[in-house]
Amino acid sequence: VPSGKLPVNVGVIVQNVGTIACIAEIFQSGLPLVERIVTVTGPGVKRPGNLLVPVGTQVKDAIAFCGGLTEDAESVVFGGPMMGIAQPDLRAPIVKGTSGVVVLTQQQIVKRHAYPCISCGHCLEACPVFLNPSRLGQLAQAGRYADMQGDHLADCMLCGSCSYVCPSNIPLSQMFSLAKAALRRPKTKVTVVV
Amino acid sequence: MKEPTEIRIGASPHIHSPDTTERIMWTVSATLLPAMAGAVYFFGIASLLVTSACIAGAMSIELLITRRNTLRDGSAVLTGLLLGMTLPASFPMWMAFIGGAFAIAVGKLAFGGLGQNIFNPSLIGRAFLQAAFPTAITTWPKVGQGLQAMYASNFALPFMQGDATHLITSATPLGMMKFEHVQTNTMPLLLGGTAGSLGETSSALIILGGLYLIWKRYLDWRIPLSIVLTIAVIIPLLNLISPERVPSIPFMLFSGGLMIGAMYMATDVVTSPLTHMGSWIYGAGIATLTALIRIWGGLPEGVMYAILLMNAVVPVINRLTQPKVFGVESKRRKEAHA
Numbered sequence: 451v452p453s454g455k456l457p458v459n460v461g462v463i464v465q466n467v468g469t470i471a472c473i474a475e476i477f478q479s480g481l482p483l484v485e486r487i488v489t490v491t492g493p494g495v496k497r498p499g500n501l502l503v504p505v506g507t508q509v510k511d512a513i514a515f516c517g518g519l520t521e522d523a524e525s526v527v528f529g530g531p532m533m534g535i536a537q538p539d540l541r542a543p544i545v546k547g548t549s550g551v552v553v554l555t556q557q558q559i560v561k562r563h564a565y566p567c568i569s570c571g572h573c574l575e576a577c578p579v580f581l582n583p584s585r586l587g588q589l590a591q592a593g594r595y596a597d598m599q600g601d602h603l604a605d606c607m608l609c610g611s612c613s614y615v616c617p618s619n620i621p622l623s624q625m626f627s628l629a630k631a632a633l634r635r636p637k638t639k640v641t642v643v644v
Numbered sequence: 645m646k647e648p649t650e651i652r653i654g655a656s657p658h659i660h661s662p663d664t665t666e667r668i669m670w671t672v673s674a675t676l677l678p679a680m681a682g683a684v685y686f687f688g689i690a691s692l693l694v695t696s697a698c699i700a701g702a703m704s705i706e707l708l709i710t711r712r713n714t715l716r717d718g719s720a721v722l723t724g725l726l727l728g729m730t731l732p733a734s735f736p737m738w739m740a741f742i743g744g745a746f747a748i749a750v751g752k753l754a755f756g757g758l759g760q761n762i763f764n765p766s767l768i769g770r771a772f773l774q775a776a777f778p779t780a781i782t783t784w785p786k787v788g789q790g791l792q793a794m795y796a797s798n799f800a801l802p803f804m805q806g807d808a809t810h811l812i813t814s815a816t817p818l819g820m821m822k823f824e825h826v827q828t829n830t831m832p833l834l835l836g837g838t839a840g841s842l843g844e845t846s847s848a849l850i851i852l853g854g855l856y857l858i859w860k861r862y863l864d865w866r867i868p869l870s871i872v873l874t875i876a877v878i879i880p881l882l883n884l885i886s887p888e889r890v891p892s893i894p895f896m897l898f899s900g901g902l903m904i905g906a907m908y909m910a911t912d913v914v915t916s917p918l919t920h921m922g923s924w925i926y927g928a929g930i931a932t933l934t935a936l937i938r939i940w941g942g943l944p945e946g947v948m949y950a951i952l953l954m955n956a957v958v959p960v961i962n963r964l965t966q967p968k969v970f971g972v973e974s975k976r977r978k979e980a981h982a
Contacts, residue, residue, distance in 0.1 A: 453972040532657040565665040566759035570913040579970035610657030
């Protein structure tokens with residue numbers, strides 16, 4: 451897959467096994483996707499487990515089935531701890547794309563002071579696609595989003611590894627996500643006008 | 645069960661590694677303690693006086709100039725401590741204080757503070773002291789004057805050199821090599837007991853601290869390894885040109901400030917390259933410059949200037965050694981395809 455492109459551009463679709471199995475089931479039984487297996491886990495859940503739940507179940511019911519939240523539970527995340535989305539409301543439904551619910555505790559979500567970049571290079575070591583998050587971060591802080599494209603911002607998949615390792619606690623992948631959104635905006639505007 | 649309003653939202657990633665800049669700075673400082681204890685053992689309590697004066701100078705100027713309290717990030721203490729390790733035990737405390745202040749003010753804050761400086765602040769401080777007080781910084785007290793040893797010059801009044809008449813001095817191994825062509829044996833260089841700066845005398849204690857930092861991944865092992873390998877390659881080559889001037893490889897490695905330079909000064913994360921390839925080039929440059937200055941330069945020791953010179957080219961090294969992004973074809977391959 452060339453840099454800056456998606457698998458679709460080379461005529462390939464990458465899917466996980468669960469999705470393929472679901473498609474097979476639809477063809478075999480004719481039954482659409484009405485339920486899915488969801489992993490409810492994390493130190494903030496009393497009895498973690500894998501549940502087969504109907505799509506549309508509220509997440510608080512799934513958590514209640516797993517023994518409920520612990521006292522120090524801090525945030526409920528759909529997806530993994532690195533890329534998942536924190537839910538603002540426990541009445542949020544489990545949808546067809548929800549593969550896991552992670553409940554994190556106070557010990558894991560530490561709000562820390564952000565220091566300046568000390569050029570330690572840990573982010574370069576962590577980046578799975580060999581970007582230079584340190585440089586991208588400096589460009590993002592300066593608001594030079596257009597220049598970030600030259601440093602292959604499009605190849606960043608927001609895995610969060612750079613933010614995770616950064617000793618200065620710079621919100622790198624969060625800034626990249628913002629930059630990507632800012633760069634997308636003018637493009638969408640043009641299509642709307644046309 | 646908790647109410648829905650009590651949960652917190654935030655942007656991903658939601659978890660973070662336990663390493664912080666603060667923790668790195670304080671850990672690096674802590675690993676210098678064995679070497680510091682060694683300095684006290686060899687040169688007496690005066691070592692602590694000199695180092696404390698450096699740290700005090702560094703901390704006061706940091707407190708004075710910065711608007712926010714940046715002392716707790718630990719970098720001022722580390723700079724002062726490292727500067728102290730590069731000074732002789734008989735160094736006047738007022739000079740050490742000024743050196744620490746200069747290191748932070750000009751070496752770090754003038755560039756914009758933590759992370760912005762081009763040159764290693766401790767070495768900027770030492771370069772300043774070497775230019776300002778060339779005599780005091782090359783007066784090496786003899787080893788083994790007892791734990792309680794303090795020197796009259798430590799307590800020199802500001803703007804005075806202090807009384808050095810009763811000081812028993814001794815030449816450093818590098819000085820003896822340069823001016824008398826006498827090569828010190830490896831064991832005393834490694835274990836300590838030779839004259840020199842606080843952090844120069846025992847290479848073994850410095851290596852110990854460095855190895856711990858490598859294990860913790862707080863310093864890039866490629867830089868010291870590159871320095872050691874380059875010395876091992878370059879010395880036999882230089883020996884072909886000028887056999888009477890060139891010392892042995894172990895002498896080159898363990899004398900003077902090479903070990904503290906390789907482990908603690910060159911690997912300062914701020915002033916060393918970001919990339920792996922860059923680290924190898926940077927280490928090789930430091931080792932080559934050090935060898936050239938030591939063998940043909942006017943000064944017996946060249947580690948400080950070698951590191952400062954290589955600091956200056958780090959931005960270029962970074963630009964030339966950018967990592968190859970996954971899925972991006974190199975220009976040459978693209979042309980081959982076309």
